[in-house]
Amino acid sequence: MDVALRVQHGKVVLDVAVPATASVLDLKAALRQLTSVLERNMKLIHRAKILSPDSAKLHALGISDGDKLMLLAGGPALSAPPVTRPQPAVRTSTVSRPEKLSSAVTGWAATGIVALRDAGVSSLPEEVVTRCAHATVVDLHNNRLQAVPPPLVTFTKCTRLTLSSCALTELDCSVLPATLQLLQLDSNALTRLPDSLNTLTALRKLTVSRNALQTLPDLLALPALTLLDLSHNQLSALPSDLHACVALEELRMEHNQIVKLPTSLCALPRLAVLSCDTNRIEHLDAELLKAPALHTLSLHNNPITMERLRELDGWKAFDARRQARVNKQVAGGVMTASALDEGGDALMRNRHGP
Secondary structure (H helix, E strand, O other): OEEEEEEEEOOEEEEEEEEOOOEHHHHHHHHHHHHOOOHHHEEEEEOOEEOOOOOOEOHHHOOOOOOEEEEEEOOOOOOOOOOOOOOOOOOOOHHHOHHHHHHHHHHHHHHOEEEOOOOOOOOOOHHHHHHOOOOOEEEOOOOOOOOOOHHHHHOOOOOEEEOOOOOOOOOOHHHOOOOOOEEEOOOOOOOEOOHHHHHOOOOOEEEOOOOOOOEOOOEOOOOOOOEEEOOOOOOOOOOOEOOOOOOOOEEEOOOOOOOOOOHHHHHOOOOOEEEOOOOOOOOOOHHHHHOOOOOEEEOOOOOOEHHHHHOOOOHHHHHHHHHHHHHHHHHHOOOOOOOOOOOOEOOOOOOOOO
């Protein structure tokens, strides 16, 4: 039999039902699904008293069907469903004016750098295609493209391409130069990355932050990739097999909905930085700590705590690598504020109770 409760959380009233035999922790777990607040950051108040300890049964604390409670939340919320962000306003550059474009193209043709940033274009100008196809850098940040311009495939020497803030809704890799080493796709409206991404075998850095990604290819096979930024998306899982990304050094996936990290990450010989803040990770496979080069693991604002991390087999070896990095920073005089960060959240102290 369930107990129906009404919980005041800020200006919102939440209706939640839990079994009559539920504990305080069980109620917090149910509320986490509604509020995205971690259990350890919750304080529940009933008739001016804080419900504690977490193991106590609700009926033993005088909670009955139809009762009203108050929820106080300390600390940041667990990753909530991302809010759709409006695309930034496109600023019209003087380069988009015909009389200025020809002059700019002359300079771009000489330097090999196409700078069409903030130009307000919806396609790649014909003059750019015919005169700058040998360019090594193409910057199309903050335009109205919506799709990858097909003429880009003729830029066979291009190694750096910026397509951020262009309102892209899909990625057609068949029109991207195979020579790309850096591809920036941040702040668009992409919901998936295609399997054809694996054709870009020269790619070294790929950033796809602040999109609406929900799925990734089952297999990422980018042998030259050193940096992959998937932060601020809607991903619930990573590809189960990442072994082909043998050069990967930094993987960023903050602010997603990821529940579990694939064990295949431990097989990446160069993986040094794994940033997973603000996800839904409750457990970590101890094998991940044995990745030979891993020295930075960030799991802040996840259900998993620092205490649980320290209990994992392999923590001592990982901690030794982490401290060796800190010592190197100290010796080099480049100490940063986060250098001593162990990467996880300690249990919240009881700040509202006795």
